[in-house]
Amino acid sequence: xxxxxxAPTRREQILKEAARLFAERGFHGVGVDEIGxxxxxxxxxxxxxxxxxxxxxxxxLVGISGQLLTGAKRRLAEADGVPAEEVLDSLIEGxxxxxLDDRPLITLHDRELDRLRDSDRKLVRQLQxxxxxxxxxxxxRVYPQLPEPAARSAVHSVFxxxxxxxxxxxxxxxxxxxxxxxxxxxxxxxxxxxxxQG
Amino acid sequence: xxxxxxAPTRREQILKEAARLFAERGFHGVGVDEIGxxxxxxxxxxxxxxxxxxxxxxxxLVGISGQLLTGAKRRLAEADGVPAEEVLDSLIEGxxxxxLDDRPLITLHDRELDRLRDSDRKLVRQLQxxxxxxxxxxxxRVYPQLPEPAARSAVHSVFxxxxxxxxxxxxxxxxxxxxxxxxxxxxxxxxxxxxxQG
DNA sequence: CCTTCAGGTTAACGACCGCTAACCTCCCTG
DNA sequence: CAGGGAGGTTAGCGGTCGTTAACCTGAAGG
Numbered sequence: 435x436x437x438x439x440x441a442p443t444r445r446e447q448i449l450k451e452a453a454r455l456f457a458e459r460g461f462h463g464v465g466v467d468e469i470g471x472x473x474x475x476x477x478x479x480x481x482x483x484x485x486x487x488x489x490x491x492x493x494x495l496v497g498i499s500g501q502l503l504t505g506a507k508r509r510l511a512e513a514d515g516v517p518a519e520e521v522l523d524s525l526i527e528g529x530x531x532x533x534l535d536d537r538p539l540i541t542l543h544d545r546e547l548d549r550l551r552d553s554d555r556k557l558v559r560q561l562q563x564x565x566x567x568x569x570x571x572x573x574x575r576v577y578p579q580l581p582e583p584a585a586r587s588a589v590h591s592v593f594x595x596x597x598x599x600x601x602x603x604x605x606x607x608x609x610x611x612x613x614x615x616x617x618x619x620x621x622x623x624x625x626x627x628x629x630x631q632g
Numbered sequence: 633x634x635x636x637x638x639a640p641t642r643r644e645q646i647l648k649e650a651a652r653l654f655a656e657r658g659f660h661g662v663g664v665d666e667i668g669x670x671x672x673x674x675x676x677x678x679x680x681x682x683x684x685x686x687x688x689x690x691x692x693l694v695g696i697s698g699q700l701l702t703g704a705k706r707r708l709a710e711a712d713g714v715p716a717e718e719v720l721d722s723l724i725e726g727x728x729x730x731x732l733d734d735r736p737l738i739t740l741h742d743r744e745l746d747r748l749r750d751s752d753r754k755l756v757r758q759l760q761x762x763x764x765x766x767x768x769x770x771x772x773r774v775y776p777q778l779p780e781p782a783a784r785s786a787v788h789s790v791f792x793x794x795x796x797x798x799x800x801x802x803x804x805x806x807x808x809x810x811x812x813x814x815x816x817x818x819x820x821x822x823x824x825x826x827x828x829q830g
Numbered sequence: 831c832c833t834t835c836a837g838g839t840t841a842a843c844g845a846c847c848g849c850t851a852a853c854c855t856c857c858c859t860g
Numbered sequence: 861c862a863g864g865g866a867g868g869t870t871a872g873c874g875g876t877c878g879t880t881a882a883c884c885t886g887a888a889g890g
């Protein structure tokens with residue numbers, strides 16, 4: 435875990451605010467002037483950092499997909515010899531951390547994909563597919579009796595479950611972050627177990 | 633169950649196509665000319681049927697929320713004396729039917745709410761809240777040991793799971809509609825059961 | 831047969847929005 | 861201390877979009 439201590443660059447500021455605004459009001463619902471205002475500069479100043487509004491969305495979505503996939507691959511690589519159940523737990527934990535810490539990104543992730551240029555969209559979809567297949571392979575090691583199509587559907591559904599965090603009560607939710615994470619984790623495992631009990 | 637046999641009115645045609653287009657490309661991503669073209673008339677002709685583009689979205693979202701809530705209330709009313717487990721199964725089944733049969737509406741449901749006028753948004757949120765609370769009450773009858781905040785979170789998460797259908801493989805998905813419905817149902821029950829096992 | 835009206839049409843307006851052009855101002859560096 | 865690039869600014873262009881205006885037409889009704 436490499437923790438950043440230096441101040442965020444202007445580019446990163448912009449990306450963060452753009453993600454928040456896109457998640458709140460949709461890609462087409464946000465103007466470049468608003469994004470600029472959110473970081474203290476005005477509209478066209480953004481073009482010193484990005485080729486255009488589309489480029490910001492592309493970088494966000496590619497970044498999300500890549501980050502998820504990279505994290506999952508790392509978890510899988512670190513888990514040499516550990517039981518499949520624990521690997522699945524690790525994947526779930528990683529996804530929950532991401533969903534809880536970067537809610538706007540999670541929202542964007544399955545909402546604005548169609549606004550991308552063809553090449554970017556293909557890239558993002560490829561990364562997403564790899565991520566899904568990685569989960570599928572682990573799920574099938576835990577539940578060998580689960581047929582592959584069902585396993586894939588189950589993985590998508592569990593993503594839906596874990597990605598529901600933006601709908602959960604905002605900060606100050608009664609269970610608190612740790613409690614929410616644990617609840618989601620239990621539910622995900624329960625959902626997979628039930629899926630396998632055909 | 634009242635089944636429609638007469639032809640859909642022009643208004644209904646428009647709403648259906650608008651829902652599809654909004655779900656595909658987002659509210660701001662669709663022009664009125666496209667909606668008109670989808671029903672064989674051109675742009676401004678829509679204004680004979682709706683006050684504006686906003687009105688179409690409002691009618692769609694209010695309709696969805698109302699339909700979900702009405703269906704759930706009916707199921708609850710019909711279930712006098714039956715065990716709580718079966719009532720929960722009935723709620724799950726109803727939600728799955730809706731998610732599988734009206735994917736565009738499910739997509740809109742939690743994606744474009746913020747584009748509504750204040751009054752409409754309040755109405756939709758109120759209907760949604762009633763729907764959630766209805767589920768929470770049933771879930772707590774099945775799992776009395778589950779604290780209310782956790783039950784509410786669990787319900788939201790299960791909605792996320794059930795509403796994942798748009799991400800599932802398009803028509804011709806291997807399990808088929810019946811199999812998908814059954815898989816989702818099992819997973820939802822498994823998720824609730826796991827949530828209660830604190 | 832005349833009227834009315836529901837349900838279309840096209841033209842056009844005004845607002846907004848993404849983006850570019852042109853310009854300015856520090857700050858770093860040789 | 862010259863100068864140049866990084867990172868801003870404002871003005872404005874061109875296109876798109878929601879909406880309105882004005883007009884047309886076919887069918888129903890007295």
